[in-house]
Amino acid sequence: MLLKNSIYCNHCKTEIISKHVHDFVSCKCKGENRVTTDGGNYYQHYGYGDTAFFTITSVYDDAKLETRLKYLTWGTYGKSEDEFKVKLVKDLSDNHICAILNTQKHIPKVYIETMEDLIIWREENNEMILE
Numbered sequence: 001m002l003l004k005n006s007i008y009c010n011h012c013k014t015e016i017i018s019k020h021v022h023d024f025v026s027c028k029c030k031g032e033n034r035v036t037t038d039g040g041n042y043y044q045h046y047g048y049g050d051t052a053f054f055t056i057t058s059v060y061d062d063a064k065l066e067t068r069l070k071y072l073t074w075g076t077y078g079k080s081e082d083e084f085k086v087k088l089v090k091d092l093s094d095n096h097i098c099a100i101l102n103t104q105k106h107i108p109k110v111y112i113e114t115m116e117d118l119i120i121w122r123e124e125n126n127e128m129i130l131e
């Protein structure tokens with residue numbers, strides 16, 4: 001499981017990040033310099049041209065809460081339905097996390113474990129995030 005699916009292009013000096021399973025992203029280069037990545041947290045399917053020059057910067061899960069909180073993101077709709085935002089899981093409110101855990105039964109185990117551990121950690125440290 002990937003916590004972050006990314007590649008840094010050494011030609012255009014940009015890091016591209018695939019944020020969900022169908023998020024196909026490419027760097028600013030044209031033609032054979034271009035690099036792409038796809039697959040979000042599920043798998044890294046990357047591509048590159050003949051003259052591409054890149055560094056894979058992806059981060060894999062090490063089962064540590066600290067690492068998971070640093071990289072795991074969640075896509076969410078704002079108050080208006082057309083406003084899609086990607087937030088770090090650690091910045092989600094307690095109510096939001098509980099709603100996700102109660103309704104999104106198909107999400108990867110790494111999300112469930114991280115969200116459950118985060119709620120417990122917040123309760124123990126008295127750092128609840130209320131809406």
Ligand SMILES: [Zn+2]
Pocket residue numbers: 009010011012013014027028029033034035
């Ligand atoms: Zn590039």
